[in-house]
Amino acid sequence: MMQLIFHGGAREVGRSCIEIATGSRRLLLDCGLKLTEQDSEYPIGFSFVNDIDAVFISHAHLDHTGALPLLDHKGMDCPIFATKSTKAITRILLKDAFKIGRINHQHLGYEELDIREVLSCMSRVKVDTKGNLDGISYEYFDAGHIPGSASVFLNVDGTTFLYTGDINNSETRLQHAAETGFPEVDVLICESTYGDREHPDRMKTEEEFLDSVEAALKAGGSVMVPVFAVGRSQEILMVLARRKFTAPIYLDGMSIEVTNLVLDNPDEIKDAKSLSAALKRVKLVKSNADRMGAIRKQSIIVTTSGMLTGGPIMHYMKYLTNDPKNAILLTGYQAEYTNGRLLLEKGQVFIDGVKKNVKCKVRQFDFSAHAGMSQLKALVRAVKPKKVFFVHGEEPSVLKMHEWAEALGMESYAPGLGDVIDV
Template identity: 45%
Template sequence: MKLIFHGAVREVGRSCIELVTQQARFLLDAGIKLGPETEYPEEIKNIKGITAGILSHAHLDHSGAWPYLVSKGLNCPIYTTAATRDIAKVLMKDFYKVECLNHIPPYKPENTEKAAELFRSVRYRTPFEIKDAYFKFFDAGHIPGSAFILIESNGKKLVYTGDINLSDTRLIKGADLNLEPIDAIVMETTYGNKEHPGRQQTEKEFLSKIREVLKKGGKIFIAAFAVGRTQELMLLLNSEKWNVPIYVDGMGKDMTEIMIHHDAVKDKAKMTDAKNKIEIVRGSIQRENAMKKQGIFISSAGMMTGGPITEYLKHEHQDPKNAFLLTGYVDAGTNGRMLLDEGTVFIEGRKTKVQAEYEQYDFSAHAGESELKELVETLNPKKIILVHGEPDSMEKFADYLRKKGKEVFIPELGSEINI
């Protein structure tokens, strides 16, 4: 097996790795990198010759480039879980609409439709064969429907983690690591140099801040990813009693319906109960009416760039009684990062000082440093390839692994590594 890297090297975003066997060529994910200009995977030679695609999960940094690659000639089945298939279809379609607001995307809407038609659903722990390669999906514990993939070919065993999380959350169980030793792993290192606080402590501090703000008459605006984070926060908030309504705005509602339909959550009954007790914001008029009174608002986008959260920022950022709470990773160049670094955001193209409170809480769905070490110890690969992380995170984790006697690679764009 040979790996060729078209993205997510020394960066978080545009995950795309080409896997070449003696008889076939596969693409492991095809994502985008969001920013002032959307970045796509580097050019893939003879893309019409790709045998099949593999999609680890629905987040756009892993799924968003499939339509773009279809426009370049990709025409092969893309294998993923049923939940990821349905979530990714919605995200790809929505991303195209959002992209059109800023500039002309490098592909057409029919390419998005075609990409969705290429998806084929597979079950966890159910092996399937394509030419001279065998694939098996395992629950990655990252978001509902996420998977890491075991690939066997020519006597070698390779794991591609996609994004992975070993710890249980209210929403889903941690990764399923019950598999045999492997030869090599391509693993994310988003937090290769950082530990996450305990989830219970984070929840406690988060709920305490909400109560504090509500007590002084403020409103709570929670920036949350529509996939995974929104649902976890719905469960958390539904575990407490509140004297104000809880609203969900953005795509979170549709994502919740898909997850419940596919039994992709840990406790379907609790998720259904939480869904039934919140109020759904269905447009600008309802949003304006909801903002007239005190409440807790969960809204996408999680990085505060795009989505309904920008409307809440526009109307509510000047009130010091209010609070905007970030609940996950924020990229450089996003409103979320600017808010944390400078206390400013872009509102209708203007850099604006935020008078409301703002804080970030670590509800990460990625493995922290100790969990990444545990992953390596459990699977015990001989060869380790680090992707999906910032350079300092990768280098620190690579140093640790080399001291343990591991063969470690940090690829560059276009790098080729034999397994």
């Protein structure tokens, strides 16, 4: 008997957590949380966790790692497999989530000690290197999504599983395209974030982004570039390095720590040399005085958070959104109920709890680190699994991929939250 249990990430983006249960063994693929407007939602259906044998983590994002401390607190005690960068970045993100939870008086259900225990249980995995745990063999493949990200291949009692994690099989400045030379796969568990839509051409996006920076500077304004700390901030620095600008580039917030850490593990990105060179051209903001310095003159400011929900960008927006010469260039998707979404839909943002009208220019660019619909389909076709499960997508995306796979005659599933399916 072998079953897949969908504790989270089923017809939703967030709290990715899938269990492979064999009767004698329990293995988890990721263990994330879902950030909602006021709170965090955790994977469901975990009454007893002491007998979990192993967790395989695909990458550091909180929607794949954020529930680890909670399960630790409930008594989970097993090896947690992750790449070197994933472990290092997870450390930063878990600590930050804990700090923010405390500030917002959330009931997290775990202590700081649990984060330390999770990190001490983390066992390092190298990509393209086979490992073994009590007869289960596993192998990680570069997933091209963020530094350290991987797809997880498992052979459990003769049944082979491939869990894509978040995957990008197109090349970016920062990451190689995902590796796709997998062994034969019985069961494919495939992300579907962009299962119902395509990305615009990447080179065109880069050019338009750089043109927008240049136009704002030429008009005498400054440019704010809100970024996610992991992946996106490094990618944006490398894109900006392609042109010479008259104004200095500042890097602020958690992006600084993460960029240094990414450079500490140069094997897990495509071109550490270029990132390092790009970083040398940048002024690092280390104090409030630096920050005010950047605000007073024409500048390009790259900082967290990517959806304008906190971080130093809040400070910059306070001073720079009133001037129509300035610009905010969003670098990715803006989730519902975020300041970024409010900005796009209503031209307003909350700063220090007060809703403000934004007078500067606003544009959004798609620097996504996920495969688009055609790339996902190409991936599924190349893997040729016996069964495919679509996860990690809003319902329309998941269903679109599922219907496509069924029409091709594949045994396809679009599991719902809490579903238990025999494989």
